Amino acid sequence: MFDFSRDYDLLGAFWTTVQLAVLSAIGSLVWGTLLAAMRVGPVPLMRGFGTAYVNIVRNIPLTVVILFTSLGLNQTLGIKLGSDIIETSNFRLAVLGLVAYTSAFVCEALRSGINTVPVGQAEAARAIGLNFTQVLTLIVLPQAFRAVVGPLTNVLIALTKNTTVAAAIGVAEAALLMKDMIDREAQLLLIAAIFAFGFVCLTLPTGLLLGWVGKKVAVKR
Amino acid sequence: MSSVLYDSQGPRAKQRNVLYTGLFAVAVAALVWWVYDSLDEKGQLEWVLWKPFFGSEAWSTYIWPGLQQTLLAAALSMVIALPLGALFGIARLSEHAWIRVPASVVVEFFRAIPVLVLMIFGNALFSAYMSVDPDDRPLYAVVTGLVLYNASVLAEIVRAGILSLPRGQSEAAMAVGLRKNQVMRFILLPQAVTAMLPAIVSQMVVIVKDTALGGAVLTFPDLMAAVSPMSSYYGANVIASFTVVALIYIVINFALTSFASWLEGRLRRGKKSTGAVIGADAVAELAAPGEHTDVTKGP
Numbered sequence: 001m002f003d004f005s006r007d008y009d010l011l012g013a014f015w016t017t018v019q020l021a022v023l024s025a026i027g028s029l030v031w032g033t034l035l036a037a038m039r040v041g042p043v044p045l046m047r048g049f050g051t052a053y054v055n056i057v058r059n060i061p062l063t064v065v066i067l068f069t070s071l072g073l074n075q076t077l078g079i080k081l082g083s084d085i086i087e088t089s090n091f092r093l094a095v096l097g098l099v100a101y102t103s104a105f106v107c108e109a110l111r112s113g114i115n116t117v118p119v120g121q122a123e124a125a126r127a128i129g130l131n132f133t134q135v136l137t138l139i140v141l142p143q144a145f146r147a148v149v150g151p152l153t154n155v156l157i158a159l160t161k162n163t164t165v166a167a168a169i170g171v172a173e174a175a176l177l178m179k180d181m182i183d184r185e186a187q188l189l190l191i192a193a194i195f196a197f198g199f200v201c202l203t204l205p206t207g208l209l210l211g212w213v214g215k216k217v218a219v220k221r
Numbered sequence: 222m223s224s225v226l227y228d229s230q231g232p233r234a235k236q237r238n239v240l241y242t243g244l245f246a247v248a249v250a251a252l253v254w255w256v257y258d259s260l261d262e263k264g265q266l267e268w269v270l271w272k273p274f275f276g277s278e279a280w281s282t283y284i285w286p287g288l289q290q291t292l293l294a295a296a297l298s299m300v301i302a303l304p305l306g307a308l309f310g311i312a313r314l315s316e317h318a319w320i321r322v323p324a325s326v327v328v329e330f331f332r333a334i335p336v337l338v339l340m341i342f343g344n345a346l347f348s349a350y351m352s353v354d355p356d357d358r359p360l361y362a363v364v365t366g367l368v369l370y371n372a373s374v375l376a377e378i379v380r381a382g383i384l385s386l387p388r389g390q391s392e393a394a395m396a397v398g399l400r401k402n403q404v405m406r407f408i409l410l411p412q413a414v415t416a417m418l419p420a421i422v423s424q425m426v427v428i429v430k431d432t433a434l435g436g437a438v439l440t441f442p443d444l445m446a447a448v449s450p451m452s453s454y455y456g457a458n459v460i461a462s463f464t465v466v467a468l469i470y471i472v473i474n475f476a477l478t479s480f481a482s483w484l485e486g487r488l489r490r491g492k493k494s495t496g497a498v499i500g501a502d503a504v505a506e507l508a509a510p511g512e513h514t515d516v517t518k519g520p
Contacts, residue, residue, distance in 0.1 A: 042227050042234070045242045049249065059426070059474035060467050061433035063445055068463050071448075076459045077259050105505070112502060132227050154509035161335035168437040175337050179438070182345045192342045196334050203333045207509055 013177040014198050020094060020163040020173060021202075025156055027099035032106025039107060040114055050107065057104040062165050065101050069093040070169035087172070094166035098159065105155045113148030114140060118221070143219050150214035157203045174198060260460060270458035274465050279451060287436075287447035288469065294360060294432045294443065298367035299425060305368065306375025311405065313380050324376075331373040332508065336431050337438060340366030344439050359442070363435035367428055377507040378420045378499055382413035385497035416497040419485035423501040426474045426481075427508070433470075444469060
């Protein structure tokens with residue numbers, strides 16, 4: 001009954017899921033922070049770009065984004081992201097799609113974090129003569145980052161669950177293996193339980209641990 | 222324009238902003254040109270490929286039937302998930318541990334698992350153990366997955382909605398002699414439903430977006446699934462098809478999002494209610510497994 005591990009690469013599939021999640025998390029943190037900086041900055045054109053990006057990307061299903069990277073970018077426009085091997089190129093395209101999608105949510109989380117800092121903090125900082133960079137790096141951002149650990153954790157968990165969408169373009173991660181196993185094996189409930197357990201192990205501890213950290217570091221007001 | 226982060230701008234800052242605007246405009250223009258150029262090179266901009274979407278055939282043959290399935294699945298999921306969610310949300314607030322603990326476990330479990338996994342499981346379940354017409358099976362699977370996940374998110378929304386009400390409400394109700402379930406039915410739930418309306422509408426956006434998973438992975442004939450037959454019929458207009466489908470999703474979801482924030486603003490300004498609102502921002506928080514901070518505080 002438990003001989004699946006010989007025929008199927010369970011750990012390998014979950015490892016791919018973790019890789020997708022980690023790489024996309026790093027990418028979307030970078031791009032999302034840039035977007036947030038544009039949205040709160042003083043240049044109207046950048047604000048407009050940031051707002052438009054977030055509102056468009058948030059309202060498109062991730063499935064459409066991921067499938068577009070494969071069918072649109074790769075197969076129609078011939079963008080291979082530096083690899084001729086289909087598996088590698090699909091993996092990179094999936095990361096690209098996940099980053100493009102998740103960064104909109106990272107941006108919103110960061111922006112709401114900046115909004116939690118009371119106006120008085122920045123006003124006091126300016127009153128004692130700090131300039132924009134100093135206000136941002138010494139006063140506002142340290143408080144904002146402490147406020148967004150919780151919201152960013154939720155984005156990270158949603159991202160981990162969203163990596164399953166990469167199955168739609170054939171990236172060999174957990175959901176694709178599950179579909180494959182269900183098609184070929186009879187023990188449906190056992191297979192479902194294994195994968196459910198795998199995802200619970202990935203998401204629940206992350207949520208509990210980082211949620212606790214978030215509460216610990218949040219500025220009490 | 223001033224904000225927390227910067228002062229009202231003087232002449233030098235304004236000059237600098239003009240410079241930044243110029244540089245950014247050049248960067249965006251370069252990007253747009255690159256996209257245009259690569260589309261043009263592959264012949265994706267030819268009028269023949271875009272023309273179908275300005276006639277009725279593409280809409281009546283591919284887009285509208287797909288859109289109907291998308292909306293059907295989303296509506297069914299919401300209608301089934303709402304009462305289930307209310308049940309579990311209230312159960313999690315029960316005084317009896319034997320009700321509260323199992324309900325909590327179920328809610329935490331289904332929030333921790335990807336919707337796609339639930340859908341694949343539902344699909345296999347229906348094909349193995351239940352005599353569902355194979356044509357209807359993808360719809361059943363999609364709705365099952367969406368219901369299991371969204372009922373648990375809605376349970377959290379309901380719980381947060383009830384907890385957001387001032388304690389005086391239930392204390393006063395008990396003081397006039399109402400029983401526990403009367404307090405819930407007549408006092409707490411009606412107010413909580415109002416408070417969580419914006420969150421429920423926001424969750425609708427999540428449901429509409431997640432139906433696309435069924436189209437991509439489970440042969441559910443929804444709007445997403447319309448892309449491939451459509452683009453092969455009209456001469457490989459992949460880019461055009463994706464653009465149109467994405468635009469439809471954007472229009473639907475943007476309308477829902479705007480409606481949710483309008484509702485939220487209205488409820489926050491309202492004088493008649495207790496002023497408790499579970500806003501759209503709270504949904505992301507409630508959708509993740511684990512404990513939550515107080516979500517009722519407004520921005």
